[in-house]
Amino acid sequence: MKILIVDDHAETKCMGIIEECKKRGVEVEIAKGRNSALCRIIYQKQDIDGIILDMGIPVYDNEYTEDEREGDDVLRELHRRKRHIPVLIFSTTDSFYKDECDFVVDQMAEWNIVQEEEKFFSFLEKIKEQ
Numbered sequence: 001m002k003i004l005i006v007d008d009h010a011e012t013k014c015m016g017i018i019e020e021c022k023k024r025g026v027e028v029e030i031a032k033g034r035n036s037a038l039c040r041i042i043y044q045k046q047d048i049d050g051i052i053l054d055m056g057i058p059v060y061d062n063e064y065t066e067d068e069r070e071g072d073d074v075l076r077e078l079h080r081r082k083r084h085i086p087v088l089i090f091s092t093t094d095s096f097y098k099d100e101c102d103f104v105v106d107q108m109a110e111w112n113i114v115q116e117e118e119k120f121f122s123f124l125e126k127i128k129e130q
Contacts, residue, residue: 001127002027002047006037006074007054007090008061014090016111017052017120024124032061034070038077041085050086050127051078055093072097075104086130088123 003026005014010030021028029048031037034057040046055071071089075097078085089095089107098104105123108116 001025001049001124002029003050003052003127004029004031004037004040004046004048005052005090006031006034006057006071007052008032008057009054013054014052014111017090020120026124033058033063034073035059036061037074041074041083042077042081048085049130050088050123052088052090052123055089055091055095069093069096071095075101078103086123086126088120 003021005017005028007014010032018028029040031040041048053071053074055069057070058068059070071091072095075087075095079101084103087104089098089104091107092109098107105126106119108119110116
């Protein structure tokens with residue numbers, strides 16, 4: 001199983017998720033911007049089983065500008081191309097588009113709260129079902 005984490009601060013923000021994935025034998029890849037995420041998912045058609053997506057990502061990796069909300073563009077493109085890969089939104093920022101996408105499993109804001117971690121484990125179960 002392979003998960004793509006799309007977050008420009010994944011090494012710090014998603015450390016708990018990355019560690020839990022390693023314990024479970026889940027392979028993790030990281031994309032830090034919209035374009036690299038879409039390149040892997042859509043154009044290279046890599047075997048991605050699930051996506052953990054931050055809403056506040058930049059267009060390009062390592063480009064840090066304020067108030068970028070490119071996560072919705074990732075969801076919109078997945079929906080448009082009918083790539084129904086389970087997505088767990090990991091962001092305090094809500095998506096304008098998630099209700100249009102039946103492949104969005106849930107949204108969590110933090111890793112260190114038991115209720116939030118349960119959403120992550122439900123996400124892993126949803127991937128296994130596919």
